Amino acid sequence: MSARKILVPLAAMVVFLALWELLVWVMGWPNYKMASPSDLIPAFQRYWGLFLEMGWQTLWRTVVGLLLAVVFGVALGMIMGFSRTMRDALYPLLVGFNAVPKATVVPIVALMFVGWHDFNTVLIAFMISFFPIAVSVSIGLSTLEPEYRDILRSLGASQATIFWKIALPKTLPEFFGALKVSVTLAFIGTNLMEIVSPHGRGLGALFDSGKTNSDYPLMFAVLIALAFLGIVLYYIVVALERIFAGWADRTV
Amino acid sequence: MTDDPLIDIRGVRHTFRTASGPLKVLDGLDLSVPEGGFVAVVGPSGCGKSTLTRLVAGLMIPDEGTVRVHGAPVTGPRSNVGMAFQNPVLLEWRSILDNVLLPLEIVPTKLSKPEREARARRLLALVGLEGFENKRPSELSGGMKQRASLCRALIHQPEVLILDEPFGALDAFTREDLWQTMHRVKEEEPFTGVLITHDLRESIFLADRVVVLSGRPARTQFTLEVPDTGRRTLDHLYTPEAAEMLNTLRHQIEIAQGRAPAAQAAE
Numbered sequence: 102m103s104a105r106k107i108l109v110p111l112a113a114m115v116v117f118l119a120l121w122e123l124l125v126w127v128m129g130w131p132n133y134k135m136a137s138p139s140d141l142i143p144a145f146q147r148y149w150g151l152f153l154e155m156g157w158q159t160l161w162r163t164v165v166g167l168l169l170a171v172v173f174g175v176a177l178g179m180i181m182g183f184s185r186t187m188r189d190a191l192y193p194l195l196v197g198f199n200a201v202p203k204a205t206v207v208p209i210v211a212l213m214f215v216g217w218h219d220f221n222t223v224l225i226a227f228m229i230s231f232f233p234i235a236v237s238v239s240i241g242l243s244t245l246e247p248e249y250r251d252i253l254r255s256l257g258a259s260q261a262t263i264f265w266k267i268a269l270p271k272t273l274p275e276f277f278g279a280l281k282v283s284v285t286l287a288f289i290g291t292n293l294m295e296i297v298s299p300h301g302r303g304l305g306a307l308f309d310s311g312k313t314n315s316d317y318p319l320m321f322a323v324l325i326a327l328a329f330l331g332i333v334l335y336y337i338v339v340a341l342e343r344i345f346a347g348w349a350d351r352t353v
Numbered sequence: 354m355t356d357d358p359l360i361d362i363r364g365v366r367h368t369f370r371t372a373s374g375p376l377k378v379l380d381g382l383d384l385s386v387p388e389g390g391f392v393a394v395v396g397p398s399g400c401g402k403s404t405l406t407r408l409v410a411g412l413m414i415p416d417e418g419t420v421r422v423h424g425a426p427v428t429g430p431r432s433n434v435g436m437a438f439q440n441p442v443l444l445e446w447r448s449i450l451d452n453v454l455l456p457l458e459i460v461p462t463k464l465s466k467p468e469r470e471a472r473a474r475r476l477l478a479l480v481g482l483e484g485f486e487n488k489r490p491s492e493l494s495g496g497m498k499q500r501a502s503l504c505r506a507l508i509h510q511p512e513v514l515i516l517d518e519p520f521g522a523l524d525a526f527t528r529e530d531l532w533q534t535m536h537r538v539k540e541e542e543p544f545t546g547v548l549i550t551h552d553l554r555e556s557i558f559l560a561d562r563v564v565v566l567s568g569r570p571a572r573t574q575f576t577l578e579v580p581d582t583g584r585r586t587l588d589h590l591y592t593p594e595a596a597e598m599l600n601t602l603r604h605q606i607e608i609a610q611g612r613a614p615a616a617q618a619a620e
Contacts, residue, residue: 248442255410256459256509257430266458270446348446348489 136321144322151307152326159291159303160330162219165288166226167334171280174231174336180270184254188239199232210316216299222291222310230283237279241272251288274349284334304330329340357424358385359545360409360513365418366537366570367404379415380570386562391539391546391554395602396566396574397610399445402549406515410434422513426503435506435544437614439518441498442488449501450486453477456509456570469508476504479541480534496527500534507542514544519550529587532558536585554590563598565605575605 118138124353132140137296145152154242177195181188207225214221245268253263304323311319359489365382368375378401386392394402407413411430420427435456435520443452453473454520457464464472477486480500499519499572520528532555539546550556555577556563565575582589589595 120501125522155436161601246442248440249440251407251412251435252455252505253459254603255412255458255515256433257437258459266455267444267571272443272445307358346446348491 102243133315133317136318141322141325142319144316144318148319148322152304152322153334155304155307156326156330159288159305159327160179160294160334162222162303163226163287163330163334164222166290167230167283169182170225170231170234170283170287173227173232173285174279175238176273176274177231177235179242179264181235181239182242182272194234195235198226204297205289207293207297218298218302221298222294222303223329226287226290226296229293230287233279233282233286234276238272241275243266245271255285270346273346274342275336277346280338280342281335284338287330288331288334292327357388358421359388360384360386360410360421360547361419361420361421361424362405363419365420366409367401367408367417367477375501375568376380379572381572382418382566383573384564386545386547388541388545390562391548391560392551392562393440393548393560393562394564395550395553395556395606396571397568397606400553400566400609401571402566403517405566406436406517406547407550409513410436411517424611432456432509433512434438435509435511435513436515436517437499437502437506437519441490441495442513442531443498443501443505445490448487448489449477449482449493450474452490452501453508455503460509463510464537473504476542477501479538480504482522484501487499494527496523496531499523499531503534507538510542511575512528513545514524516546516548517551518549518551528552528555531588535559551587553599553606556602557595557598558587559583563602565602565609567609568611574609577602577605602605 114175114340122139125135128135130137134143154239164290177191179193184195186312203225206228211322214224249267249271250263258266292305292308293305299308303311304327306318311317311323362384365379366377367379368374368377382401384392384394384405394405396402399614404413405507408415409422411427411434413540414428422431422433441493443449443456447455450470452474456467457469462469474483474486477483477500480503482497482500482504485493485497485501490501491500503519506516513546520531523531536559546560548556548560557577561579561581563579564573565577566572567574579598580594
């Protein structure tokens with residue numbers, strides 16, 4: 102069962118890489134049009150140290166941005182979930198904010214906090230990823246059936262007790278669903294800033310330097326590295342979900 | 354049973370403020386339940402029966418009139434109430450046992466942890482859920498969930514058990530099964546009960562008094578005393594006495610719905 106769980110996705114990846122290699126070979130594309138997986142290995146070998154360093158920078162800034170998004174998103178979701186007035190007041194603002202493409206916000210933030218590269222990057226990662234969390238928590242709380250509340254309220258339980266014992270755990274499946282979306286969004290945010298802001302840090306900067314040096318295999322290698330980090334973080338969230346909200350999974 | 358009512362509702366009036374204007378739901382509701390008594394409340398849909406349960410539970414305070422439990426006016430939620438609804442609202446992330454134990458995490462109790470667990474297990478066995486203690490709610494059928502919900506409502510030995518159409522969503526056979534379970538539970542774990550129901554047979558099988566509410570705004574329209582015949586079995590529902598009670602109640606419901614002349618209503 103567990104071997105199957107690892108082998109199946111692994112086989113899918115191998116098939117994907119083989120098809121990619123085949124496509125480039127059949128079409129006869131040069132590597133500046135489309136690098137093939139076999140071109141990437143030398144790129145990884147040459148810049149191994151840089152990949153580790155830059156990959157770490159991208160990873161920690163993404164995680165910090167994501168953690169901020171969780172704290173802020175949950176708080177905002179709670180405010181909107183418990184108060185109708187706040188929900189009516191904040192939803193349009195929130196939707197409007199989310200509709201603004203973050204690529205346009207990046208230069209503004211870069212100018213605003215010029216020189217604070219870490220802060221800027223974390224900020225964009227946070228800004229792009231808190232929305233799904235806030236929405237899911239607010240929906241989870243506001244759709245709690247009144248009977249759940251009544252069961253505890255009739256016993257004299259406080260609002261805080263109702264939140265901890267019922268509302269919070271009941272919202273966890275929605276929360277983790279949103280967190281999975283937010284993980285990948287946070288990576289997009291981090292890289293937007295790393296590519297645009299000229300500080301030479303993170304995988305985005307490595308991508309940028311590949312572009313300026315016409316090192317196309319390096320650019321593709323960065324994309325693969327980003328995908329790899331994304332997969333790792335995603336499955337960490339999946340593991341957390343299984344621990345804290347595994348009860349909601351009906352397929353096992 | 355003593356003559357002193359445990360639950361005493363007098364002249365209750367209540368109006369909800371809704372988006373489409375005020376909605377008068379209760380207008381002159383009287384109801385009394387003696388200690389150890391079991392009163393069923395029937396009436397047309399949307400007449401305010403659920404509002405009545407919320408009043409007794411202290412989840413809301415009426416505009417006018419008094420609700421007393423043990424002679425003291427109800428001014429807010431108190432821990433001496435157990436509730437079960439049509440929706441069993443079990444917590445999916447807890448085992449059945451932990452679901453039943455939930456009220457004891459809120460209500461102060463003198464019982465030690467093993468004692469609490471033993472009590473929960475005993476209640477579960479009483480309703481026929483022995484061996485399901487460690488299952489998740491999603492692994493149980495609707496009827497079993499309702500049995501677990503009943504145990505949760507009783508675990509803290511509430512003075513008042515409020516049942517708001519608890520068997521309404523079950524199929525007929527499961528429902529009759531649960532009726533018999535209710536009698537068994539009441540023998541072992543005496544309680545004072547208020548049962549909201551749409552099922553007239555259920556009302557005369559379970560309760561010792563049936564109260565018919567009028568259409569909205571609800572007032573107490575009719576009260577039927579169900580004679581004490583000792584231990585009831587389903588056979589009791591097929592006697593001429595039962596048929597007569599059901600006829601009377603059905604007629605009262607028709608009056609409440611405005612489908613029969615009110616002149617025949619017994620005041």
